[in-house]
Amino acid sequence: MAKGFNKLPGMGGANPMMAQLQKLQRQMEETQEKLGLETVTATAGGGAIKVTMTGDQKCTGVEIDPDFLKDADAEMLNDMVLTAVNLALDKSRERQQEMMGPLAGGLPF
Numbered sequence: 460m461a462k463g464f465n466k467l468p469g470m471g472g473a474n475p476m477m478a479q480l481q482k483l484q485r486q487m488e489e490t491q492e493k494l495g496l497e498t499v500t501a502t503a504g505g506g507a508i509k510v511t512m513t514g515d516q517k518c519t520g521v522e523i524d525p526d527f528l529k530d531a532d533a534e535m536l537n538d539m540v541l542t543a544v545n546l547a548l549d550k551s552r553e554r555q556q557e558m559m560g561p562l563a564g565g566l567p568f
Contacts, residue, residue, distance in 0.1 A: 483562060490558050491515065499554055501546035504539040507531075512547040514554045 494514030502509045507527035511520040521540065528536070 487559065487562050490562060494555055494558060497554060499547060499550035501543050501550055503543035503546065508539045508543040510540075510543040510547040512544075512551045514551055514558070516548060516551050516555075518544065518547070 495517075497514040498511050498519065499514070500509060500511045504527060507524040509520075509522040510518065511522075512518050521543075523536070523540075527539075531539070
């Protein structure tokens, strides 16, 4: 092979874009790991239902106040749990966007 054949013009043989992409990939993987450790909590029914979710959208807990069960019917309970789960998912997605969003700014495209 001719000397300098694999070198891109003006790059000195290195590909800075590839290095930047690899660095970005490592940062994204690290951020994903951190998101898995972070939690958000949402409540519904004035705090009677509490849902905890990780930053990578895994539900880790559902708590229902026993006093709420005394007066709640099944349909109301279903609605409150669904509301709390969806609020927790929204919060988790917001947190994910906060952490991952800045990394998208590092893309060289």
